[in-house]
Structure formats: C-alpha cells, structure tokens
Amino acid sequence: MSAARLGTKAALGPLVQAPAYDPEQRGEGIVHLGFGAFHRAHQAVYTDDALAAAPADWRIVGVSLRSADIAREINAQDARYTVIERDASGSRARIIGAVSRVIAADPAATLAALCAPQIRIVTITVTEKGYGIDLASHAPDRADPAVAADLATPEAPRGVLGLLVEASRLRREAGHLPLTILSCDNLPANGVVLRDGVIGFARAARGDALAEWIAQTIAFPCSMVDRITPAPSAETASEALRLTGCEDRAAIETEPFVQWVIEDSFPTGRPQWDAGGALFVKDVAGYERMKLTMLNGSHSMLAYAGHLTGCTYVRDVMQTPALAALVRRHMAAAAALLDPLPGAPFDAYAEALAQRFANPSIAHQTFQIATDGTQKLPQRIFEPALLAIAQGRPLRPFAFAAAMWMRFCLGRQDDGTLYELRDPRAAQIKAALPEQPDAASLSAALHGLPGLIPETLGKNPDWRAAIEEILTVALEQGSLACVEQEAASANTYSHV
Numbered sequence: 001m002s003a004a005r006l007g008t009k010a011a012l013g014p015l016v017q018a019p020a021y022d023p024e025q026r027g028e029g030i031v032h033l034g035f036g037a038f039h040r041a042h043q044a045v046y047t048d049d050a051l052a053a054a055p056a057d058w059r060i061v062g063v064s065l066r067s068a069d070i071a072r073e074i075n076a077q078d079a080r081y082t083v084i085e086r087d088a089s090g091s092r093a094r095i096i097g098a099v100s101r102v103i104a105a106d107p108a109a110t111l112a113a114l115c116a117p118q119i120r121i122v123t124i125t126v127t128e129k130g131y132g133i134d135l136a137s138h139a140p141d142r143a144d145p146a147v148a149a150d151l152a153t154p155e156a157p158r159g160v161l162g163l164l165v166e167a168s169r170l171r172r173e174a175g176h177l178p179l180t181i182l183s184c185d186n187l188p189a190n191g192v193v194l195r196d197g198v199i200g201f202a203r204a205a206r207g208d209a210l211a212e213w214i215a216q217t218i219a220f221p222c223s224m225v226d227r228i229t230p231a232p233s234a235e236t237a238s239e240a241l242r243l244t245g246c247e248d249r250a251a252i253e254t255e256p257f258v259q260w261v262i263e264d265s266f267p268t269g270r271p272q273w274d275a276g277g278a279l280f281v282k283d284v285a286g287y288e289r290m291k292l293t294m295l296n297g298s299h300s301m302l303a304y305a306g307h308l309t310g311c312t313y314v315r316d317v318m319q320t321p322a323l324a325a326l327v328r329r330h331m332a333a334a335a336a337l338l339d340p341l342p343g344a345p346f347d348a349y350a351e352a353l354a355q356r357f358a359n360p361s362i363a364h365q366t367f368q369i370a371t372d373g374t375q376k377l378p379q380r381i382f383e384p385a386l387l388a389i390a391q392g393r394p395l396r397p398f399a400f401a402a403a404m405w406m407r408f409c410l411g412r413q414d415d416g417t418l419y420e421l422r423d424p425r426a427a428q429i430k431a432a433l434p435e436q437p438d439a440a441s442l443s444a445a446l447h448g449l450p451g452l453i454p455e456t457l458g459k460n461p462d463w464r465a466a467i468e469e470i471l472t473v474a475l476e477q478g479s480l481a482c483v484e485q486e487a488a489s490a491n492t493y494s495h496v
Contacts, residue, residue, distance in 0.1 A: 023097035027057030049276030071104030086361035114167035138196035322487035
C-alpha cells in the first residue's frame with residue numbers, strides 16, 4: 001500500500017486511529033520551528049485533537065531547521081505520519097493529520113511561512129541550545145554563529161531569534177496580526193526567556209522602535225510539556241507497517257502519558273488544545289518546577305549513572321535496584337523543595353514517573369538523555385541544590401547527580417569503552433580536564449568552567465566535599481560500586 005494513502009480509514013486495522021476530520025478541509029494557522037520526534041508526538045497530537053473537536057484553521061507548517069530528511073519523508077506521505085503508543089499491554093497506532101507540510105532547512109521559505117497572514121501562532125522545540133540565548137542574562141548570545149550572522153544581515157535570517165524578529169517586522173509593516181510565540185522546550189520560564197531574547201535581538205538588529213513594539217504587542221506564553229519520546233528506529237518503522245499496513249518513514253513511538261500546561265495568553269486566538277487534555281492556567285511556574293526538578297532532574301541523574309554502569313535504556317535503570325532507589329531518592333529530594341501544587345500531589349507524581357521510566361516498551365537511551373549537560377544541569381540540578389542550601393535540606397542527591405556528570409565528562413566507561421561527549425561546550429570540557437584526573441582535580445576543573453556552576457554553590461564546602469567523596473569512589477572503585485554504595489545510604493529519601 002502506498003505511503004501516500006496513510007490515514008485512509010478503510011485501509012487501517014482495528015488498533016489504528018485515523019484523523020476524525022478531513023485534514024484538507026482545515027487551513028494553516030501555526031508554524032512550528034524544530035520538527036523533531038517530540039513535537040510530532042506532543043503538540044501535533046494535541047492539535048490533531050483540537051482540529052477534530054472544532055472546525056478551525058490550525059494546521060501546522062513544520063520547519064526542520066537543520067535536516068532535509070524528515071521534510072522529504074513526511075511530505076511524500078501527504079504530511080501524514082504514525083504515532084505508536086507503547087506500554088506493557090501492547091502497541092496502538094494513530095495517524096496524525098494536523099501537519100500540512102514541512103519546510104526543509106530553508107530560511108527564506110521559513111520566513112515566508114512566518115509572514116503568511118493566516119499564521120497566528122509559532123510553536124518551538126529546538127532544545128535549550130537552539131535559541132541562541134544566554135540563559136543567565138536572557139540576552140542574545142553573540143558567540144552563537146546563527147545569532148552573529150543574523151545580527152550582521154537581519155534581512156536574511158537563519159536562526160530562531162533572527163527569524164522571529166524579521167517576521168515580526170515584516171508582519172508589522174504589512175498590517176498582519178501579530179504572532180503569539182510559544183516555547184515548548186524545557187527551560188524555566190521559557191516564555192520569559194524567549195521574550196527577553198527576541199526583544200534584545202530586535203533592539204540590537206533593528207533598533208528601539210521595533211523592540212518596543214514587540215514588547216507591547218507580541219505574547220510569549222510560558223508552557224510545560226512532557227512526553228517521553230525515544231528516537232525512532234528501524235523497529236519503529238516495522239511496527240508502523242504491521243499496525244497500519246502502510247510504509248511510514250516518519251513514524252515515531254512514545255508512551256501513553258502526555259502532559260501540556262500552558263499560560264493562557266493568546267490575543268489572536270488559539271486551538272482547542274484542551275480537547276486533547278491540555279491545561280490552560282494563569283501561572284505555569286509551579287508545574288514547571290515540579291517537572292524540571294522531579295522528572296528532568298532525576299532523568300539527568302539516571303542518564304549519567306545509568307550510562308556509566310552499562311544501562312542502555314531508562315527501563316534498564318529501573319530494573320537495577322540500586323539505580324531505581326537513587327531515582328526515587330532524587331524525586332523525593334526534589335519534591336521536598338517545592339510548594340504544594342493544587343491538583344498535583346507529589347507522591348502520586350513520583351510514582352507515575354517511576355512507572356513511566358520502567359515502561360518495558362519504551363527504548364529511551366540513557367546516552368540520548370545525557371546529551372547537552374551544560375545546557376540542562378543549571379536548572380535541573382544546580383538551582384535545586386542552591387534551594388536545598390537555602391532551606392537547610394540535604395545536598396547529597398543533587399551532588400550525586402553532578403558528580404556522575406563529571407565522571408561522564410571523561411568520555412570513557414570503566415572498561416575503557418569510549419564515547420563522544422555530545423555537548424555544546426564539549427571542546428571547553430575536554431580542554432579543562434586534567435591529564436590524570438583524581439576526584440579533587442576533576443571537580444576543580446569542571447567547577448572552573450565559566451558561567452556553569454553558580455559561584456555560591458561551587459564555594460559551598462558541603463557541596464564540594466560530597467562531590468569529591470562520590471567521585472573518589474567512582475574513580476577508584478568504579479561507577480557500579482559508587483552507585484551501589486550510594487544506594488545503600490539512600491534510605492532517608494527512599495520515598496516522597
């Protein structure tokens with residue numbers, strides 16, 4: 001059966017859900033920057049539900065900022081693709097029709113899409129490093145190649161900030177409705193960070209008048225997103241073929257759980273994302289802190305500790321008693337720092353996270369989660385550690401996560417197996433590493449990276465002592481021994 005027929009109801013089996021509307025009868029209303037697997041499993045699915053719930057023009061123009069492969073594959077399928085939900089009970093497939101087309105790494109075409117009068121919302125998933133924003137100051141990062149190039153030639157942008165500012169300028173001149181720009185990446189106060197970065201870029205590239213117009217006119221809602229979405233594999237494509245009877249080169253797999261909390265600030269309208277379960281609130285911050293510290297923080301910890309001890313997947317971590325105990329300890333330590341959140345009991349959330357991590361049908365690689373540590377750890381580990389100091393709570397769970405990252409930075413497992421350090425500051429990390437590292441020299445080297453670990457934290461004697469104690473065991477006795485010894489003392493935080 002032709003891939004172009006993907007989504008034809010008559011062709012699909014009983015375990016496959018087709019779009020509950022005619023996609024061709026819905027117009028475009030959203031441009032999405034960063035058309036990766038997570039977006040296809042998350043915002044696009046919510047938009048599919050919204051299009052089924054109400055006849056409105058909110059289909060998505062996807063933009064692949066770097067690779068042409070996904071655009072070529074999905075456009076050949078009428079922009080349809082399969083989302084496979086997998087858990088211990090089996091697999092279920094759903095065909096998504098919310099995407100109208102995908103632009104392939106073409107800045108000019110992307111700018112044209114952003115300027116189209118029918119587009120009202122821009123959603124973004126480009127990871128923390130993809131914005132070109134200094135996360136400490138919220139200013140444009142002039143060391144970022146895309147930012148530097150776009151500041152030099154703002155009329156021909158290729159980076160996120162440049163595209164958003166130039167599109168805003170052109171839309172203003174044309175009299176089109178202003179965009180609402182919605183970050184869906186794991187950044188604290190992501191809407192605030194993006195707003196500051198866009199305004200700062202506009203001021204530097206085009207002057208105060210455009211910057212002030214953006215500040216007064218364009219909404220940048222904050223949001224919190226969650227859905228574990230492993231990188232697609234050959235097995236994903238095979239499962240899509242088995243379930244749908246169609247070849248699908250853009251199929252993805254994910255877990256049944258999905259969450260989206262959104263600040264309700266959309267001056268020019270929005271899809272009925274709540275039809276798919278999205279929660280619109282006045283303030284996302286509490287939900288965001290819960291996820292960043294409990295889920296993302298424990299994710300980073302288990303990624304480094306798991307990879308170093310030979311656990312390929314998160315599910316393998318949860319099948320290792322010592323690591324599973326440390327995951328629960330980290331969640332409990334993070335929860336202890338949070339103010340109560342209506343409708344979100346932390347003990348139930350922690351249990352749901354543990355069950356999700358243990359899902360035997362999701363092949364989420366620890367090495368994939370371990371990427372870009374210098375971008376992730378400040379909000380996931382270092383900020384909670386500072387809060388623990390302020391509240392007089394134990395630092396050990398956060399110090400353990402940081403120490404495992406430091407050990408990971410050596411680029412080799414205990415048996416000598418080498419791996420690439422995939423991080424935007426990889427070259428700086430490698431240059432800083434001592435030739436013959438011991439716990440003290442390794443800790444000192446990585447604490448010395450500029451702008452990474454807060455100075456207050458780095459100078460805290462309890463933090464530094466815990467880091468060096470953990471690293472000493474990891475370096476002298478091995479990562480597995482370190483994990484086992486740490487778990488043996490984890491009873492204080494064995495549950496929330």
